[in-house]
Amino acid sequence: PEAGALVLDVRKARMEFGGLVAVNDISFQIHAGQIVGLIGPNGAGKSTTFNIITGVLPATRGEVMFRNENISGLPSRDIAKRGMARTFQHVKMIADMTVLENVALGAHTRGSKGVLPAMLRANRSEEKQLFREAQRQLERVGMGEYLHEQAGNLAMGPQRLMEIARALCADPTLLLLDEPAAGLRHKEKQALADVLRQLKNEGMSILLVEHDMDLVMQICDHLVVMEFGTLLTQGPPAQIQQDPKVRAAYLGT
Numbered sequence: 677p678e679a680g681a682l683v684l685d686v687r688k689a690r691m692e693f694g695g696l697v698a699v700n701d702i703s704f705q706i707h708a709g710q711i712v713g714l715i716g717p718n719g720a721g722k723s724t725t726f727n728i729i730t731g732v733l734p735a736t737r738g739e740v741m742f743r744n745e746n747i748s749g750l751p752s753r754d755i756a757k758r759g760m761a762r763t764f765q766h767v768k769m770i771a772d773m774t775v776l777e778n779v780a781l782g783a784h785t786r787g788s789k790g791v792l793p794a795m796l797r798a799n800r801s802e803e804k805q806l807f808r809e810a811q812r813q814l815e816r817v818g819m820g821e822y823l824h825e826q827a828g829n830l831a832m833g834p835q836r837l838m839e840i841a842r843a844l845c846a847d848p849t850l851l852l853l854d855e856p857a858a859g860l861r862h863k864e865k866q867a868l869a870d871v872l873r874q875l876k877n878e879g880m881s882i883l884l885v886e887h888d889m890d891l892v893m894q895i896c897d898h899l900v901v902m903e904f905g906t907l908l909t910q911g912p913p914a915q916i917q918q919d920p921k922v923r924a925a926y927l928g929t
């Protein structure tokens with residue numbers, strides 16, 4: 677997409693679980709090259725919103741437009757193929773394999789059904805291609821020195837970067853990150869912030885669910901604040917930080 681083009685348009689997305697309205701008619705947009713932060717207290721509906729967008733859950737009502745196409749109700753595999761990649765709150769890896777192997781395993785090219793089938797079907801040259809792409813994405817996130825380390829030996833920060841490299845192998849337009857800074861030390865957070873800024877400068881759009889307010893304020897272009905399933909407010913970080921409603925609901929001041 678061109679710089680500034682509309683990438684994601686969430687239109688009155690709603691998710692009900694029985695009588696509980698977990699996401700109450702939420703609307704927001706993400707443009708090319710934007711980092712949008714989705715914040716709010718526990719139980720606000722952030723993960724559910726994430727699951728609606730990625731097709732893990734079908735919305736009760738409302739639409740999700742991705743690159744000008746209505747993707748509501750599509751299976752998550754089809755949505756991924758169109759250029760959406762995500763990381764999970766808990767790092768998924770095979771601890772006794774190398775970092776490169778872990779990322780290559782996840783480097784299922786767009787259009788394939790899954791990781792392992794892609795790997796098992798792959799001939800030598802396709803396998804080489806997977807490893808080349810994995811290495812390229814690991815280098816892109818500053819993990820070039822860790823290629824042959826055992827994944828299980830990595831500290832939390834490099835583990836998160838490994839996850840991001842894996843997501844990048846799908847060549848996404850939109851990257852969704854679920855609390856990538858959870859459990860990171862200050863220096864690791866800064867390294868993560870640098871990587872996300874660099875991706876943004878390359879034109880990537882990012883949706884970030886994150887509790888770390890320092891990180892969110894530093895790198896986000898736009899914040900969407902949820903509370904009890906509803907959209908409390910949205911806007912630029914500087915404005916959100918001053919908003920009395922947000923301070924009361926979330927920052928506790």
Ligand code: ADP
Binds near residue numbers: 717719723724725
């Ligand atoms: P957050 O990610 O902001 O902490 P969630 O989206 O996980 O919030 O949850 C929002 C609300 O929806 C919570 O009250 C939660 O208990 C409820 N909820 C989430 N997923 C389910 C589910 N699969 N079934 C029933 N209730 C759910």
Ligand code: MG
Binds near residue numbers: 722723724
């Ligand atoms: Mg959550």
